[in-house]
Amino acid sequence: MSTAVCPGSFDPVTLGHLDVVRRAAGLFDTVVVAVATNSSKRALLDPSRRVDLVRAATADLPGVRVELVPGLLADFCRDVGATALVKGVRGGADWDAELPMALMNRHLAGVETVFLPADRAVSHIASSLVKDVARHGGPIDDLVPPGVGDAVRAALAAAGDR
Numbered sequence: 001m002s003t004a005v006c007p008g009s010f011d012p013v014t015l016g017h018l019d020v021v022r023r024a025a026g027l028f029d030t031v032v033v034a035v036a037t038n039s040s041k042r043a044l045l046d047p048s049r050r051v052d053l054v055r056a057a058t059a060d061l062p063g064v065r066v067e068l069v070p071g072l073l074a075d076f077c078r079d080v081g082a083t084a085l086v087k088g089v090r091g092g093a094d095w096d097a098e099l100p101m102a103l104m105n106r107h108l109a110g111v112e113t114v115f116l117p118a119d120r121a122v123s124h125i126a127s128s129l130v131k132d133v134a135r136h137g138g139p140i141d142d143l144v145p146p147g148v149g150d151a152v153r154a155a156l157a158a159a160g161d162r
Contacts, residue, residue, distance in 0.1 A: 004114070010127070011043045016090075016123070033058060036069040134153055135156055
């Protein structure tokens with residue numbers, strides 16, 4: 001049985017993320033969506049809320065489960081028996097950011113990274129842009145799975161950001 005990990009901060013989960021998870025589910029027996037903390041970013045949604053939102057968004061996908069990454073992604077991959085990481089790339093900037101991480105994960109855990117090119121229909125969607133649009137009162141519900149827009153708006157309101 002093949003197991004892949006789709007890691008990300010998913011702050012918030014977007015339709016672009018779901019596209020990658022769906023496509024990965026067609027390639028691997030099991031896909032573990034790994035909700036991680038990016039130490040270089042300040043998260044809007046707390047980790048447990050992100051896990052809940054991703055679980056709701058992937059509930060209809062057989063072979064997909066969602067887990068919180070408690071520490072180093074390489075250790076998580078070893079713990080779940082992953083043979084691959086799956087990452088979506090939208091363009092050259094994503095490739096430049098992802099390649100060093102892919103090489104480090106292979107070095108640390110022996111796990112290979114599979115890069116899936118973004119579908120053009122969702123390649124413009126980034127979590128940071130979704131938050132920025134929402135922060136300025138713009139519409140985001142067509143960029144995220146059901147319920148995520150409400151969660152983002154509520155978190156922004158609670159933070160005094162909107």
